[in-house]
Amino acid sequence: MTEESTFADLRVLDLSTGFAGAFCGRLFADYGAEVVAISKPGAKPQLTEGKRSVTLDITTRTGRLLLESMVEKANVVIEDFADGTLESQGIAFPQLEAIKRRIILVSLTDGADEEASRFAALNAFAATALAAFNADSHEIPQHIRISPKECMAAAGGFPSSRVIEDAPPFISSTVEWARGDAPTAGEHNAEVFGELGVPGDELAKLREEGAV
């Protein structure tokens, strides 16, 4: 993405494991945001086109510390863990907000089918894009919770089948849209963790420990 991309100065941490969260993260990447997809070492992340991919086990002490450093630099965190997971990891909204005052946490779950997940992802993208502007300018942090069921109930009766295309949801002469390539899992470990001040030899050690 170029410096001039619309969301070039928006940083998104994508912790999602399911389809909806990953699709939402990719919409941000499509519009130029810097999206870092974090996956567990050994897991196969999906829909990572245009994102940077790092592996990190956030349940380890080191993993947790690196995650905190990434949250400090982020505008948006996307997650789709089972209820209570964030709390048990100590990274629920109040903790994230304490790390980064202007943070937006997006919690969404997969729908009954892929179409429902795509629809929930589009809803999450819209809500987050609208909240981002004031979260940053006026320090109004947000925990946005999206349920596919409620999104569909709100859409009930519409002349629509909730078909969400892979193409851009909207175009503009000034707002850029581009789909990047999919990285391999952990392709950007050295780059992203290097930016956080983790030297190469330490990264190798973390890899041996299975933390990254």
Place this chain on the structure above:
Amino acid sequence: MFKQVLHAVRVLDLAPGWSAYAGRLLGDLGAEVIKIEASSGDPLRGAPDFERLNANKYGCMLDVSTGDGRDVLRRLAATADVVIAPPGSIDADSLRDGRPGLIIVSLPGDATVEQAISAAAGVGVALWDRRRTGEGSTIEVTHSDSKKRRTIPAGAPLTETVSALVGDLQIESCPWHLSECATHIRLHAPALREHNEYIFGELLGS
């Protein structure tokens, strides 16, 4: 301090029928949304879905197909951040002349729900962009593939598919839950010209 996400954002909503959902979502998040209708009114007026498509909006009657109407719209746009209108229904260039930061969203009147949500997303992206560039974008919501679209007639009840998946859940308020932000209904869908005096009075200084 308690602030809504889109406080101090003013939206002129000329989107009729189902496309009015985009403005509803912006209103839910705290934007001041002014629904603008010609004297004939929104085609869905009187239909059961009108309320949920148009809650959290002010209502003004203004015929933008007349010269006087266009002049008032231009003056109103000079106070606004966002205009949502069907393609070709407004003169975007003349509106932006007096308001370089104006975000203009082109949304078909027969928009699908995903197009209406895309329009709302586009406003979010454009607001972020405007902070950097100082200029308003024009957002065009693209048409989804019509072959894949199963059209349900306007005003039709929930389809069996949707009811089966959704069950008894009925949504009257915004489907998005945001903290530190009230997404409840502040305003019912306005009557035609309900807020003409309130909005135009302030604008025209009378």
